[in-house]
Every structure is written in C-alpha cells, then in structure tokens.
Amino acid sequence: MLGDDAGVRAAYDAHGAELYRFCLRLLGDRGAAEDAVQETFVRAWRAADRYDPARASLRTWLFAIARNVVIDASRVRASRPPVAAQDGDHEPTTQDAVDRVLLACGLETALREISTDQRHAIMEIAYRGRTSADVARELGTSDSTVRSRLFYGLKALRTTMQQMGWTDVG
Amino acid sequence: MSANDHDRWRELIGLAALAPLDPAEDAELRAHLADCSWCRRDAEHLRAMAALLPAADPWSAAVEPDPALRERIVAAVGDTRRRDTRRDRLQRALAVAAAAVFLVGVGAVLNRPAPGPTLEEVALADVPADVAADAALITHTGGTELVLTVDGLQDGQDYVVTFVSDAGERVSAGTFIGVDDRPVVCRMNAAVLRNEASAFEVATPDGRLVMRADI
Numbered sequence A: 001m002l003g004d005d006a007g008v009r010a011a012y013d014a015h016g017a018e019l020y021r022f023c024l025r026l027l028g029d030r031g032a033a034e035d036a037v038q039e040t041f042v043r044a045w046r047a048a049d050r051y052d053p054a055r056a057s058l059r060t061w062l063f064a065i066a067r068n069v070v071i072d073a074s075r076v077r078a079s080r081p082p083v084a085a086q087d088g089d090h091e092p093t094t095q096d097a098v099d100r101v102l103l104a105c106g107l108e109t110a111l112r113e114i115s116t117d118q119r120h121a122i123m124e125i126a127y128r129g130r131t132s133a134d135v136a137r138e139l140g141t142s143d144s145t146v147r148s149r150l151f152y153g154l155k156a157l158r159t160t161m162q163q164m165g166w167t168d169v170g
Numbered sequence B: 001m002s003a004n005d006h007d008r009w010r011e012l013i014g015l016a017a018l019a020p021l022d023p024a025e026d027a028e029l030r031a032h033l034a035d036c037s038w039c040r041r042d043a044e045h046l047r048a049m050a051a052l053l054p055a056a057d058p059w060s061a062a063v064e065p066d067p068a069l070r071e072r073i074v075a076a077v078g079d080t081r082r083r084d085t086r087r088d089r090l091q092r093a094l095a096v097a098a099a100a101v102f103l104v105g106v107g108a109v110l111n112r113p114a115p116g117p118t119l120e121e122v123a124l125a126d127v128p129a130d131v132a133a134d135a136a137l138i139t140h141t142g143g144t145e146l147v148l149t150v151d152g153l154q155d156g157q158d159y160v161v162t163f164v165s166d167a168g169e170r171v172s173a174g175t176f177i178g179v180d181d182r183p184v185v186c187r188m189n190a191a192v193l194r195n196e197a198s199a200f201e202v203a204t205p206d207g208r209l210v211m212r213a214d215i
Ligand SMILES: [Zn+2]
Pocket: B006, B009, B032, B036, B037, B038, B039, B040
C-alpha cells in the first residue's frame, strides 16, 4: 500500500492534511508538524507488513502511528533544558491530551464530510445554541425540515466517525 | 405505525439529542420510546454522537500543509524503502558469506592441524547513505583477508581496496566491480600481516574515497 511512490501519494492525498492538522495542534509548530507527518509515513512503511486492512482502515492505522510520533516528539521537546526551549513551557503531551485532539480532528473532518444542509443545522443548533424554529425562519423553510436535518446529520456523522475507526459513538 | 409517524419521531429524536424539548413534545417522545425499540436505539445512538460534539471546534480553519510536504514524504519513504531493502539483502548475503567462511574453516581444520579462520568484524566509516556494507577480516599466516559485503554501489564502477600498515605503507588488496541491484561479496587478500595493518580503504581508481575502516 505504501510499497511504491504512487501508493504513498495516494495515502498522503487521502490523509496527509488531516494528519498535519492533528500534529500541528499538538506540537504548535509548522516545521515540527511536517516532520511528524513525514515520520508517520516512514514508520508506516516500516510496519506495512503488520497492517491488516481487514482490521483497521488506513486512516485509523496512520493516526495510531501519528499518535505515537507526536508523543515521542513532545517528550523530546519537554526534555530539552529550559534555556534551549524557545517554545515556552511545553509539558510532555499526555495520552489524554493526544486523544482529545484526535477526537476533535476526527469530528471536524466528519463535519466536513456530511451534507452542507445537515452540517449547517448541527452547527447552528449544537454549537451556536439557536432553536430549530429560528434556523428554519432564517432559511425560509419549515421547523420540521430543520429538525429532520438534525436527525439525519447526526446519523451521518455517526456513520462517518465509525468508518474513520471510532467504535464508541453509540 | 406509519412511515409518516416515524418522520415525526425522528424530528423529535434529532432535536432531543441536542437540546431540551418543550414539555409536551418531551412527554410525547418518551411515550413513544417506551414502546418502540427502533426509535429507542436511534435516540441512544444520536445522544452518544451529540455528546462528543463539544470536543470539536468546528470553526477552526482547515489549515493546509506546505504543498512541498507531499513530495518530501514520497522521497523520504522512497529512501527508507531502498535502504531497508539493501539492509535485508545484505543480511541474507552475510548469512551466505558466513556459511562459506565456516565451510572453508572446516576444510582447513581437516587438512592441516591449524585452527580455522575466525571472522573479525570491522566497523566501517564514511559509508554513503544509500549504500549498505559489512566487513570482516580473516588473519592468515602470510597476510590479511577482507570479506566485504556491499550493496548499492554504482553499477559497473571499479573499486580499489587498499590496506594501510602501521608504518603508513599502502598495500593493494585488489579491485572489484560494483553492481547496484544485489549485494556483492568480495574476498580480497593483502600482503600485510594482520598485526601490522591499521586501516583499509575502498576508493574509486581516481582516488575518491567510498568507505574506510580503522582496524
Ligand atoms: Zn419508533
């Protein structure tokens, strides 16, 4: 799958940008995030014979590797003497913090994948706290249409999250 | 229960996952959920999904990596792939070479009452990044033998192996030709005693050093 340049390009095109955002959010530095994505792909190639597509999606597998790369990278940064550390007081990134960002990145990706109408309904009601009647009025549609979009939007989000490897979405 | 009724329940279930319903709708939905395992399951799934939403910042800009990163990664994985392949092939060639030396050793023991040769592993320095190599020495009564296993050299290029004695004297051990698609095992002999040899070098005939070892 990463066995030739075309395979690496395909995997990068599918997941590279999302891996980059994940690493950037945890490492806080573009250069470090790029290095981490590169290291993720190199480790993935080295472990390619252990990858079983029947057990995990390529995305799940790459993110599992990226998670370890980021934890390793943040350990190295945290162990630098304070004089050399120019990026403030970087604590070693805990697994909890990594998993929170992993979830956030996954959700943000999934939100981009569902239909625009469904995303709009979820954004306005779940994140902006508006009522479905209010959103319906603004769109010039019925309250029941907006509510229906919420139902199918949440369902689509759940399916997308599951396809991305989340098993604990109800 | 008609399909239309279920449209209505779904509208309530979707909204209930994200916001409190008004009391009348809430009572209506509860009554239905008590009766309908389908809707009960949907309601649980959507509530669990909705509970995760606060973890995300959906307005965060979708930052894109530098476009050059893609080809940088293709190159990095390609380098690793070539290096790993060379290392694997080298391991196999070394196993064969070690077995051959062992057989020579057994033959020597049978033919004359002298100890068989032992391989003395040598650490190589300055090996180019895309070359994999391994070296060992065998001490002979009249000289020193180098067993050099190398993968990734330039195809068709001549290489000269020279030993350097403690006194600074340069002693040729011969030449070999590089191949780039498989490891080469070279066994070269130099007329310098092991305990008087201090280094060897592998270089091109025009003097460009390829790798060396202090022994
Ligand atoms: Zn029902």
